[in-house]
Amino acid sequence: MNLGPFDPRPTAKYALGKASPFVAAAGLVVDEVSGTRVVGHIELSEDHHTPWGVVHGGVYTAAVESAASIGASEAVKDRGEFAVGVHNGTDFLRASKGGRVDVVAEPLQQGRIQQLWLVTITATDSGKAIARGQVRLQNVPLPT
Structure with missing residues (x-):
């Protein structure tokens, strides 16, 4: 059975590059995954901009949802479950170009x-918070 790029079974790899074009366009690169922490980064560019020249908030929202979902799914994979977001509250704290x-x-x-899960997004160069989000997730059985 193929469950796609986010297959939460113990042998699966999180291949975000093989995700939907929407998720891939957000550009999240996952550097570390465990059931208690996910670390990644995004190289933001003009491809992520609004018509006004700043990064679109949807990029941050997608990154928050993706990082939380990956970590939460990793936490329950040994129980034959994965996690799906049921609420995402992302705050945009400062504009970024x-x-x-x-x-x-x-x-x-x-x-x-x-x-x-709590997700923080900070500018690498300044350490300033750009966005933060809190995601509530439901643990659900893997499809059979």
């Missing part, structure tokens, strides 16, 4: 049925 940003996701709560 581009450059590298670091993405760090960590759980605030990991329960049997739901998880809550």
Whole structure:
């Protein structure tokens, strides 16, 4: 059975480059994955801009959802489950014209049925927070 690029089974790799064009366009590169932490980065460019020359907030929202979902799914994969986002609240803290940003996701709560993850996005060069998001996820069985 092929569950796609986000296959949460223990032998799966998180191949974001093979994800949907939408997820791939956000540009999240995952550097570290565990069930309690996801670390990645994005090289933001004009491809991520609004017509006004700043990075579109949807890029940050997609990165927040992706990082939280990957970590939460990693946390429950040994139970034959994966995690799906049921609420994403992303705050945009300052505008950015581009450059590298670091993405760090960590759980605030990991329960049997739901998880809550906090994701921070910071500018690599200044260390300033660009966006932060909180994602509530539901743990669900893998499709059979």
